[in-house]
Amino acid sequence: MPQPNAKTDQEAAAPAAVATKPGAIELTINGELFLHTGAPDMPLLWYLRDVLRLTGSKYGCGVGQCGACTVHVEGKAQRSCLLPVSALAGQSITTIEGIGAADDLHAVQQAWMEEDVPQCGYCQAGQIMAAVDLLKRKAQPSDADIAQLTNICRCGTYPRIRKAVRRAAQLLATSTNPAGAKS
């Protein structure tokens, strides 16, 4: 059921418009409720980008091969270019914009900065979302665990990603600040 305080596509794009529509798809993104009233088969990636203007999730291939579009659905890493919004009704999604804030970074974002990982930076939102997911599953990942990160980085930042994942694991292990436990 559409909630009274949820935002429709039109409202999200241009606040202060439009009442709710029947057949709208309801989904929670970074803790906020949205109603999608457009094409139900629209992949989440394009909904995030073109409708909500949450542009942190990137297009790299559109067919699930590169990971640039990685988000969390119900806390698990998923490639949003392959997920039609209709399949996500009622689910909770976290994007790079929802994982931590500039003044309250997630440990993985913090580690990414400390290791100076980004080159062009385009793949890095997806890399971070994949790493957050990995660290939830494996608090102290082995080399082989890290090698399971299959996101492509065309700039070749993999060695620094490795270091940053280890640093993030340490930060999370020693953190008294619960920021790292978010998402």
Add this chain to the structure above:
Amino acid sequence: MSGINRRQFISVMLSAGGALIVGMRAAGAAFKPTVPIDMLGEPLTSLGAFVRIERNNRIVIGARGCEIGQGVMTSLPMLIAEELDADWARVRVEQLPYGYEIGPDGPTNRYGAQGAGGSTSIPDGWKDLRQVGAVARWLLLEAAAQHWQLPQDRLKTESSHVLHPDGTRMPYAELVERAAAILPPAEAVALKTPEQYRVIGKPARTVDALAIVTGKAAFGIDSYMGGALTAVMLRCPYLDGSVDSIDDSDTRKIAGVRDVFALPGPVLGSSLDTNLAAGVVVLADNTWAALKGRAALKVSWKQGPWAEESSAKLEAQATEALKGAGIAVRVEGDLDKARKAAKRTLEAKYQVPFLAHATMEPPHALIKIEPDRALFIGALQSPSGASRVIADLTGLAREKIEIRMTRAGGGFGRRLKNDYVAEAVMIAKKAGAPVKLMWSRDDDLRHDFYRPFGVHQLTATLDKKNQLTGFGHLCAATPVNYRNAGMKDEAAGIGCLEPDDFPAGLLPNLDKRFFALESGMPRGWWRAPLHTFHAFAVQSFIDEIAVETKQDAVALRLALLGEARELDYKGHGGPKFDTGRLAAVLTRCAEAIDWKRKRSDGRGVGIACHFTFGGYAAHAFEVSVDGRDLRIHRAICVIDVGRVVNPLGVDAMMMGGTIDGISTALNLAITVKEGQVVQGSFGDYAVGRMAQMPHEVEVIQIASEKEPAGAGEMGIPSVAPALANAIYAATTVRVRRLPILPELNRLL
């Protein structure tokens, strides 16, 4: 920006020749703001085109380059901050737009060189941007001198403050208004000496990393514009083919699709400064509707003049071509005579495929064209080229075209071409609305300007002491100057065979010749262009010579390089090539990998070195091959790029260059079949992933006082030969054809 522009009442600029240009705007003394400065917006004041100082003494520095991941948004402002004596920790960097304008002496760029190509940003910035910072500092010093009634030379600067002899510290912010009213000095200001550096040579992290890790950094495809339609295009899969017929009935039924029309390709055989391929445009309200609309199109194509082209035929063409005389690129002595006199002659053929750039962010463009002006937003490597393309296609004067470069999701040379800009302009004109053009990954892989395909035939003649007496390098390749304007003026072999590359000038008989192959495949510049395949052929061959003559492969190279001296080098990166600097990186690399130690357990070590665009690099790898599984146990990159501006940035470029080199050498090739590019996704163009990569790249930077070279490209050419040499050491299988893995599997 307009509020800020109004306050740029002085402009401090250096001409290309190094002269200081002063007073392009009304001088400060004559400046009478009609509105008090505080009311013009944020409390800040500008000092020349690159520097603003906010009331809280935070210094804002403009970054003029195209940031494609090579770090110029960090390293170029560092040059200004150094001479300005700014507190780097509190500097904020902002991207500058393209600076074309009409000055008193005609067209000029108020920011100087802005393109990204050939690893030139740092060498260019070294020449002018330090002076920008020094002049801004001079103005602040002069303002303080006036304020305190003291001569300038009694004052010092430190961390964004001017220091009075009694120790009083005055923040720059308190001086900037007065400073902006002072005429800049008529002559260049003296620059710091290296022992005074506080920013240059110190590791600096990416200035906008916070925006990147929080998803806030705006790349080109993150730009939107009210009223803009999204365009995607179905391009003709046949090289230089065209649209025969279109059935768009299903496309037009899709909600959100606004229009469908054909876009012609470039005129056959003409120089190419428009779009690259004919096709059908789908205009829609959003990307998804446009992509769905495209998928629903039914188009039949005319195949065009290259319908028969294939990779196999190109190979045959190369074999045939190499029987001819070719075009002499550099010939010295007499290789034929050397061959007759030789105790031994060795020959080998190496083959390199076409490569796509596969920038992580595919080409795209956002453009709005109005009767009297245009606005472009997107990722570029050549904003001047984009400006020319837009002017050509719209008839607008270039100063009426605003170009905002965004952070680019990679470049690698792809964005030196502005075909996608042209495409967007053509579509926007036809649509009569602003347009955001999106390319999908398969568009990108199938419609690129590929690194040239080539076959390299190498010959070495040896005397009875196994000394090299002659060297032949025949290169049959698809020339890189593909339909360039003015390509007739370009040297034969440009972008394929460099006359002065190693070992030219180091032995008496040299014969380098080029053979141009005919192909419909578009070609262009790919990161460290010809050096990637040049180094593969030459540095693999040197290793083969060492093996065949039972010499040490490092000692053989060092003997060839001889004593340290400078040789002429006419190509980009010259005018000199220093044999001593190449020998030094090679020697250091050999030490680091413990070259002399014999490996057991199936491991092999390979090494290679190369000179690229003013930088000297060596790579060494330790590998093993287990069944079909290649493992890289150690990766070492030694680099000498002269004085290093940002060591953390150079380390990133060498690490990234090495990984790019490995990924490309192991896996990547673009092939052609029946006049069409075969590869269309990361499935068949398998850019390397974490699991294939060494855990670490050990980067060693040689400390140097020489003028800085760039760093974007030097880290890649010696990778492929070092890897192939290591594989030989581990397996005694010689890989002479890239990419390595399919070839290794064929040979094993």
